[in-house]
Amino acid sequence: MAVNSFHQSVGGTLEFSRNLKSGYQTNKGNASLKSISNSKGFLLHSRLFLKTGESNYCTHERKSSVLHASSYQTTTITDPVSSPSHNNDAAATSAKKSSEAALILIRHGESLWNEKNLFTGCVDVPLTKKGVEEAIEAGKRISNIPVDMIYTSALIRAQMTAMLAMTQHRRKKVPIIIHDESDQARSWSKVSSDETIKQSIPVITSWRLNERMYGELQGLNKQETADRYGKEQVHEWRRSYDIPPPNGESLEMCAERAVAYFKEHIEPQLMSGKNVMIAAHGNSLRSIIMYLDKLTSQEVISLELSTGIPMLYIAKGGKYLRRGSPAAPTEAGVYAYTKNLALYRQKLDEMF
Structure with missing residues (x-):
């Protein structure tokens, strides 16, 4: 009874159905967000991925899903008491403009190659024990913040972090x-219980949220690479905005794909009031933060993100x-930033 009451008070419903022809069907709303697409890097095409063929996991984009209103349960952080009627178009439009949504960004926990001080890039390696602990700690920090949808890269270290x-x-x-990825995959993974769907969160993976591809550096020890090529050269490859390592991606090229994916697929969900968590990588998240915080190419190269530390944004009014x-989950400060986050936490306290 408490669970049903909670659903009725804090959110509508969404059905996750698949449509290979249409791709993602979303309403981008009237959000007016400053684009950084004028940067030279956003005019480039990341040919490194394209020429390897669709069989490579770095190029293989799972066909996007179509969202329709009916089945997958969401929790928007709009006022749970005074939600407008969907029959009133003017009220619905007004609510959309004033809706809030939480955006959580988490860099994956320590990986086995982080531990060995190796360049990892798009190589798919799992978390260490410390990385598992970091992911669990990140979960504790966001345990009172609503999450309706999760986006991760195609790499296991990001997916492990989100799940943990x-x-x-x-x-x-x-x-x-x-x-x-196929008709059989869609058929075999179908969930037949409406109640189970309500108690689930869809996780969407995309290679465009992957770490930047380090080319010929992948698998090399970072210290040995510095000894071989010189510290200044390696620093230039790692920290410049538009200079890629040999046969790899620059941060500019990584930003091109990551920000484009965010704007096309994730931003419409936030603008419609859905709360989103993104578990990804240092460079793909730096790229997204560059867009969110309107950073310059010089500002973003000095931005450092710690593994397993969540960052919270509130999306509102574009x-x-x-x-x-x-x-910590008991910290009051972060939940006082908006009335609706406080209400969500209060509902959780009542339920549990």
């Missing part, structure tokens, strides 16, 4: 990876407000 983090969430919804990192 959600084991700590007080809402106890189950993250389910959406498999759209703008993104950075709220830092929740220090």
Whole structure:
């Protein structure tokens, strides 16, 4: 009874159905967001991925899903008491313009190659024990923040981080990876229980959220590489904006694909009031933060992201407000940033 009451008070419903021809069907709304597409890097095409063929996991984009209103349960952080009627177009439009949504960014926990000080890039390696612990700690920090959809890269270290983090969430919804790579995958992964769907969170993966591809550096020891090529050269490859390592991606090229994916697929969900978590990598997240915070190419190269530390943004009125990192699930400060986050936490306290 408490669960049903909670659903009725804090959100509508969404059905996750697949449509290979249409791709993602979303309403981008009237959001007016400053684009950084004028940067030279956003005019480039990342040929490195294209010429390897569709069989490579770095190029293989799972066909996107279509969202329709009916089945997958969401939790928008609009006022749970005074939600407008969907029959009133003017009220619905007004609500959309004033809706809030939480955006959580998490860099994956320490990987086995982080531990060995190797260039990892698009090589698919799992988390270390420390990385698992970092992901769980990240989950504790966001355990009172609503999550309706999860986006991760195609790499296992980001997916492990997202799944482990959600084991700590007080809402106890189950993250389910959406498999759209074939008709058989869609058929075999179908969930037949409406109630189970309501207690689930869709997880969408994309190679465009992958770490930047380090080319000929992948698998090399970072210190040995510096000894071989010189510290200044390696620093230039790692920290410049538009200079790629040999046969690899620059940060500019990584930003081109990551920000384009964010604007095309994730931003419409936020603008419609859905709360989103992104578990990805240092450079793909730096690229997205560059867009959110309107950073210059010089500012973004000095931006450092720690593994396993979540960052919270509030999306409202076409703008993104950075709220830092929740220090602990019991910390009051981060939940006081908006009335609706406080209401969500209060509902969780009542339920559990």
